[in-house]
Amino acid sequence: MSQSQTLAIxxxxxxxxxxxxxxxxxxxxxxKPGLCFIFTGDKSRIDKVLETHSALKDVxxxxxxxxxxxxxxxxxxxxxxxxxxSMRLAIELVKDGxxxxxxxxxxxxxxxxxxxIVLKTLPGITRPAIASIFPTVKGKTxxxxxxxxxxxxxxxxxxxAVLGAVYARVVMGIDTPSVGLxxxxxxxxxxxxxxxxxxxxxSAVNFPGRYHGFIEGNDIALGTVNVxxxxxxxxxxxxxxxxxxxxxxxQFMRDAFKSSPFAMLGFLLASGAMARLKKRVDPRTxxxxxxxxxxxxxxxxxxxxxxxxTMHAILTAANLVENGFNQRVCVEIEQLMNQESxxxxxxxx
Amino acid sequence: MSQSQTLAIxxxxxxxxxxxxxxxxxxxxxxKPGLCFIFTGDKSRIDKVLETHSALKDVxxxxxxxxxxxxxxxxxxxxxxxxxxSMRLAIELVKDGxxxxxxxxxxxxxxxxxxxIVLKTLPGITRPAIASIFPTVKGKTxxxxxxxxxxxxxxxxxxxAVLGAVYARVVMGIDTPSVGLxxxxxxxxxxxxxxxxxxxxxSAVNFPGRYHGFIEGNDIALGTVNVxxxxxxxxxxxxxxxxxxxxxxxQFMRDAFKSSPFAMLGFLLASGAMARLKKRVDPRTxxxxxxxxxxxxxxxxxxxxxxxxTMHAILTAANLVENGFNQRVCVEIEQLMNQESxxxxxxxx
Numbered sequence: 001m002s003q004s005q006t007l008a009i010x011x012x013x014x015x016x017x018x019x020x021x022x023x024x025x026x027x028x029x030x031x032k033p034g035l036c037f038i039f040t041g042d043k044s045r046i047d048k049v050l051e052t053h054s055a056l057k058d059v060x061x062x063x064x065x066x067x068x069x070x071x072x073x074x075x076x077x078x079x080x081x082x083x084x085x086s087m088r089l090a091i092e093l094v095k096d097g098x099x100x101x102x103x104x105x106x107x108x109x110x111x112x113x114x115x116x117i118v119l120k121t122l123p124g125i126t127r128p129a130i131a132s133i134f135p136t137v138k139g140k141t142x143x144x145x146x147x148x149x150x151x152x153x154x155x156x157x158x159x160x161a162v163l164g165a166v167y168a169r170v171v172m173g174i175d176t177p178s179v180g181l182x183x184x185x186x187x188x189x190x191x192x193x194x195x196x197x198x199x200x201x202x203s204a205v206n207f208p209g210r211y212h213g214f215i216e217g218n219d220i221a222l223g224t225v226n227v228x229x230x231x232x233x234x235x236x237x238x239x240x241x242x243x244x245x246x247x248x249x250x251q252f253m254r255d256a257f258k259s260s261p262f263a264m265l266g267f268l269l270a271s272g273a274m275a276r277l278k279k280r281v282d283p284r285t286x287x288x289x290x291x292x293x294x295x296x297x298x299x300x301x302x303x304x305x306x307x308x309x310t311m312h313a314i315l316t317a318a319n320l321v322e323n324g325f326n327q328r329v330c331v332e333i334e335q336l337m338n339q340e341s342x343x344x345x346x347x348x349x
Numbered sequence: 350m351s352q353s354q355t356l357a358i359x360x361x362x363x364x365x366x367x368x369x370x371x372x373x374x375x376x377x378x379x380x381k382p383g384l385c386f387i388f389t390g391d392k393s394r395i396d397k398v399l400e401t402h403s404a405l406k407d408v409x410x411x412x413x414x415x416x417x418x419x420x421x422x423x424x425x426x427x428x429x430x431x432x433x434x435s436m437r438l439a440i441e442l443v444k445d446g447x448x449x450x451x452x453x454x455x456x457x458x459x460x461x462x463x464x465x466i467v468l469k470t471l472p473g474i475t476r477p478a479i480a481s482i483f484p485t486v487k488g489k490t491x492x493x494x495x496x497x498x499x500x501x502x503x504x505x506x507x508x509x510a511v512l513g514a515v516y517a518r519v520v521m522g523i524d525t526p527s528v529g530l531x532x533x534x535x536x537x538x539x540x541x542x543x544x545x546x547x548x549x550x551x552s553a554v555n556f557p558g559r560y561h562g563f564i565e566g567n568d569i570a571l572g573t574v575n576v577x578x579x580x581x582x583x584x585x586x587x588x589x590x591x592x593x594x595x596x597x598x599x600q601f602m603r604d605a606f607k608s609s610p611f612a613m614l615g616f617l618l619a620s621g622a623m624a625r626l627k628k629r630v631d632p633r634t635x636x637x638x639x640x641x642x643x644x645x646x647x648x649x650x651x652x653x654x655x656x657x658x659t660m661h662a663i664l665t666a667a668n669l670v671e672n673g674f675n676q677r678v679c680v681e682i683e684q685l686m687n688q689e690s691x692x693x694x695x696x697x698x
Binding site: 135147151191217234245247252256259263274281 | 485533589592594605611615616630
């Protein structure tokens with residue numbers, strides 16, 4: 001099912017600019033015919049890459065600007081000076097209905113700040129969250145928040161549970177996704193007041209998933225639940241800790257295979273299997289931090305993304321639009337807020 | 350340098366009781382002659398294992414009790430009912446000066462609660478922390494707190510920095526250990542008020558390490574610093590997330606090596622290297638959660654520990670005593686508290 005949709009691409013975001021962002025759009029178009037693009041940024045640089053991708057050129061427009069937001073600018077300063085920047089223009093295309101989603105590999109803080117101002121949050125959503133997909137022993141898990149909100153009260157955590165569950169249902173195709181609250185233990189009395197209150201709410205309400213209970217850090221990679229809900233501080237540390245362990249393991253494996261002639265020969269024989277293993281945990285496949293809960297689909301691509309990684313971020317945005325993610329969230333959040341059990345639990349908390 | 354010292358071992362703690370705890374003590378004694386032991390628990394079961402280890406038997410005493418704390422008891426209930434339990438008796442041996450350290454593989458919450466009541470904290474230490482050692486790309490890193498305190502103010506985080514730095518200096522032998530505060534970014538304005546205030550204090554004071562600045566989750570396994578300081582909630586999630594990723598990677602590697610005859614042959618050729626890799630990250634080598642800041646050395650062994658893992662926990666306790674960890678902490682904390690820069694920073698915070 002590939003319907004026509006238009007993506008606004010901040011062509012200047014990331015370490016490589018249009019050379020990667022435009023080429024990645026061409027690759028995404030091959031995967032999903034029916035996509036249209038509007039690139040924002042330096043028109044001459046964008047056109048140069050478009051020239052080499054004729055199919056993409058046919059479905060693309062360019063909005064020229066010479067202004068862009070630096071990757072190290074503070075979010076507040078970037079927001080103040082964002083007028084006419086490639087990032088802000090791309091976001092405004094979504095607000096104006098000219099595109100259904102925006103993808104940028106630029107400054108994360110600026111992208112969140114400008115998106116919040118321009119797109120606002122969906123009705124009933126207090127704060128947007130950053131969500132991402134992780135490989136697990138059992139398949140894939142979606143986790144949020146990964147850094148948009150340092151602290152979250154019980155109601156916000158409950159909204160994140162709905163956002164995650166809707167994502168798992170409409171994009172991942174899981175009928176009744178299981179949702180876990182990240183904590184330091186699985187017993188009821190464990191953890192901060194906020195997670196305990198969120199647990200009480202999620203146990204009481206109907207929402208588009210099944211509340212599993214508390215989970216611990218190891219449950220993320222074990223795939224114990226389909227959706228992991230946590231505050232942005234804890235989620236960010238967990239995400240980056242996992243990345244660090246992944247890098248360490250790769251380094252240790254390289255060291256091991258280089259440690260003897262037998263090991264090197266063994267590696268050669270197992271190289272096909274090792275390549276498949278690498279692909280299974282390839283961070284490029286999981287590129288695309290989704291800003292969920294905004295009044296428009298917004299996906300953050302990693303700053304150092306190559307063409308493959310950026311293509312995955314673009315496809316992530318396209319999938320959210322194609323599956324009507326935001327529309328579904330609006331319905332589910334309204335249903336949640338009208339439930340007696342939610343109202344009384346939220347009042348209690 | 351192996352001086353004589355006595356360890357109190359809660360022989361009943363953990364999944365296997367004396368069969369593992371007593372045998373592990375025998376293995377530790379081989380590594381470190383000069384150790385003496387007092388085992389608490391079921392005398393007949395302990396004696397049965399001691400009979401098979403004559404060298405250990407010669408340096409061991411047994412304090413009999415039939416009472417033990419269940420592994421799933423709530424800490425508060427366990428504390429109330431702890432009288433005459435093998436865990437409490439072992440801790441009391443340290444308080445009474447009959448042993449210099451206690452090792453238990455029992456209920457973590459109960460061990461912390463009873464230790465705090467019986468051993469108290471060291472002068473100047475507000476709260477004890479759980480610390481552990483991690484393998485990193487660059488060697489080893491000590492991290493704390495791993496779950497004793499869900500929230501920590503700036504002063505407590507500063508004390509943890511001192512505890513970690515003293516450990517790195519006296520046990521790991523690093524002259525000027527680098528200390529990082531775990532956060533969601535490295536810029537000054539990032540994170541909770543508590544970590545920002547702790548950063549201000551650590552930047553201003555002299556302490557037995559060098560304040561590196563904020564670090565992120567990936568820095569743990571990359572070995573960016575010698576000491577990682579964080580609150581117990583974040584530290585617990587990070588620790589367990591890392592464990593989960595480790596397990597996932599092992600599973601994926603097993604799958605990869607089984608995926609084709611070539612891969613299997615490759616694995617056989619590389620099996621020596623793979624065994625060394627496994628050893629490098631063997632969780633048993635890193636067993637032993639150190640309860641730092643208490644008025645006596647207390648080490649928690651993992652509940653599922655085998656003989657090798659338990660031996661490492663015992664050696665961890667012996668190393669803390671042998672290197673005068675607690676005495677050094679007392680000196681350093683007193684020096685810290687007398688500094689003008691600490692007093693003014695702590696008053697400001």
